[in-house]
Amino acid sequence: MSVRKRDHLIAVAQRMFCETGFHAVSVDAIIDEAGVARMTLYKNFGSKEELIVETLRREDTMFRQWLVSAIEAHSSRSEDRILALFKAMHDRFATEGYCGCAFIRASIEYPAPNHVVHRAAREHKNMVRSYLRGLAAEVEGADPVALSEQLYLLFEGAITASQLHGDPWPAEYARQAAEKLLAAASLAPQPAAKRTKVHRAT
Amino acid sequence: MSVRKRDHLIAVAQRMFCETGFHAVSVDAIIDEAGVARMTLYKNFGSKEELIVETLRREDTMFRQWLVSAIEAHSSRSEDRILALFKAMHDRFATEGYCGCAFIRASIEYPAPNHVVHRAAREHKNMVRSYLRGLAAEVEGADPVALSEQLYLLFEGAITASQLHGDPWPAEYARQAAEKLLAAASLAPQPAAKRTKVHRAT
DNA sequence: AAACAGGTATACCGAGTAGTATATTTTTAA
DNA sequence: TTAAAAATATACTACTCGGTATACCTGTTT
Numbered sequence: 001m002s003v004r005k006r007d008h009l010i011a012v013a014q015r016m017f018c019e020t021g022f023h024a025v026s027v028d029a030i031i032d033e034a035g036v037a038r039m040t041l042y043k044n045f046g047s048k049e050e051l052i053v054e055t056l057r058r059e060d061t062m063f064r065q066w067l068v069s070a071i072e073a074h075s076s077r078s079e080d081r082i083l084a085l086f087k088a089m090h091d092r093f094a095t096e097g098y099c100g101c102a103f104i105r106a107s108i109e110y111p112a113p114n115h116v117v118h119r120a121a122r123e124h125k126n127m128v129r130s131y132l133r134g135l136a137a138e139v140e141g142a143d144p145v146a147l148s149e150q151l152y153l154l155f156e157g158a159i160t161a162s163q164l165h166g167d168p169w170p171a172e173y174a175r176q177a178a179e180k181l182l183a184a185a186s187l188a189p190q191p192a193a194k195r196t197k198v199h200r201a202t
Numbered sequence: 203m204s205v206r207k208r209d210h211l212i213a214v215a216q217r218m219f220c221e222t223g224f225h226a227v228s229v230d231a232i233i234d235e236a237g238v239a240r241m242t243l244y245k246n247f248g249s250k251e252e253l254i255v256e257t258l259r260r261e262d263t264m265f266r267q268w269l270v271s272a273i274e275a276h277s278s279r280s281e282d283r284i285l286a287l288f289k290a291m292h293d294r295f296a297t298e299g300y301c302g303c304a305f306i307r308a309s310i311e312y313p314a315p316n317h318v319v320h321r322a323a324r325e326h327k328n329m330v331r332s333y334l335r336g337l338a339a340e341v342e343g344a345d346p347v348a349l350s351e352q353l354y355l356l357f358e359g360a361i362t363a364s365q366l367h368g369d370p371w372p373a374e375y376a377r378q379a380a381e382k383l384l385a386a387a388s389l390a391p392q393p394a395a396k397r398t399k400v401h402r403a404t
Numbered sequence: 405a406a407a408c409a410g411g412t413a414t415a416c417c418g419a420g421t422a423g424t425a426t427a428t429t430t431t432t433a434a
Numbered sequence: 435t436t437a438a439a440a441a442t443a444t445a446c447t448a449c450t451c452g453g454t455a456t457a458c459c460t461g462t463t464t
Contacts, residue, residue: 150379157359
């Protein structure tokens with residue numbers, strides 16, 4: 001059954017890439033761990049690079065599911081949903097086997113902006129940004145662009161810091177900071193004419 | 203002149219590692235670019251790994267100088283100094299040839315927490331955190347630990363996001379967020395007994 | 405039974421990897 | 435000037451890398 005071997009390969013590669021890195025994990029190591037023949041990998045995916053892209057696609061799907069389950073099970077107040085996200089991040093960071101964000105890793109290991117892997121990472125992060133923008137748009141009195149981008153920076157910072165320091169504490173501080181940003185937004189709604197200038201997104 | 207070749211090798215390797223990655227840059231590529239013989243590298247540094255550690259040492263030195271010049275030339279008010287840091291980050295991100303944080307890259311390419319390269323990255327980041335803590339301690343009415351860690355997350359988030367999106371805009375949003383965190387701290391100084399619990403640093 | 409498809413095993417390719425050995429030349433300092 | 439130190443070129447080891455070629459096996463579907 002082709003599709004099962006294929007999915008298994010993607011799942012195994014996803015875990016290994018995330019644990020050790022894209023460059024550091026060889027095709028040989030993947031087929032060993034997956035228990036399949038070398039040619040099975042190259043018939044299902046033309047190259048290691050294509051396999052990497054497939055693992056990112058799977059990671060993106062799984063992340064969306066996590067995102068929805070982390071947020072939409074909670075109160076319908078956007079402020080509470082946003083804070084629930086950071087609480088869920090803390091749990092995620094503390095999970096056994098969690099090893100950082102595959103997309104940040106991908107963007108760093110493939111730094112060329114037009115590389116297909118780097119591009120996949122950027123597109124995933126843009127999805128996250130637009131999701132946050134949707135949440136921020138429902139916060140009373142807030143500039144949704146500014147608020148969502150600031151929350152996004154806390155999000156990225158927490159991921160990077162937790163991986164670097166090997167501890168989930170950054171998620172808790174990110175939640176505290178988000179709380180303050182939300183409080184500031186609802187306490188001091190800015191007149192539309194005085195909004196800080198918006199920068200272009202990339 | 204030994205020390206000159208040695209320094210030259212470190213400088214060349216530092217740039218190449220930062221542009222392309224530690225795994226992706228080979229010893230051959232480094233000696234080609236530096237214009238030295240293969241054995242010159244292996245006599246000055248026992249291995250590629252030792253060369254990597256030396257480039258991180260140099261990066262740390264240069265970063266400290268940048269940090270001081272970005273902050274201490276400005277007003278002695280801590281709030282202004284903190285905001286000056288994020289303004290300087292924007293300039294830094296926009297600088298031709300800037301290619302992200304070598305320490306974040308190092309921690310990702312060498313994910314094992316006890317690896318000498320990962321450890322060097324973590325120690326550098328802890329230096330940054332304690333520097334921020336010193337600044338936050340001078341902000342009236344703020345919990346210095348909470349404030350400095352929250353600023354640190356904005357710092358890391360801005361670096362990661364700017365590299366990922368290939369644009370300096372995250373620094374500007376980080377500055378805006380820092381502004382709000384500072385305003386919240388000075389407007390609502392919390393009684394010492396009610397402080398949020400402090401997490402252990404790693 | 406025959407044809408087909410997916411998987412496997414094995415051997416192979418050329419290129420690249422980090423690192424070493426050695427003998428020779430260049431540079432520096434006494 | 436001479437002796438020590440540093441840098442050189444060249445060749446080499448042993449291994450790993452991504453990727454390919456090919457022959458064979460196994461299960462399913464007509």
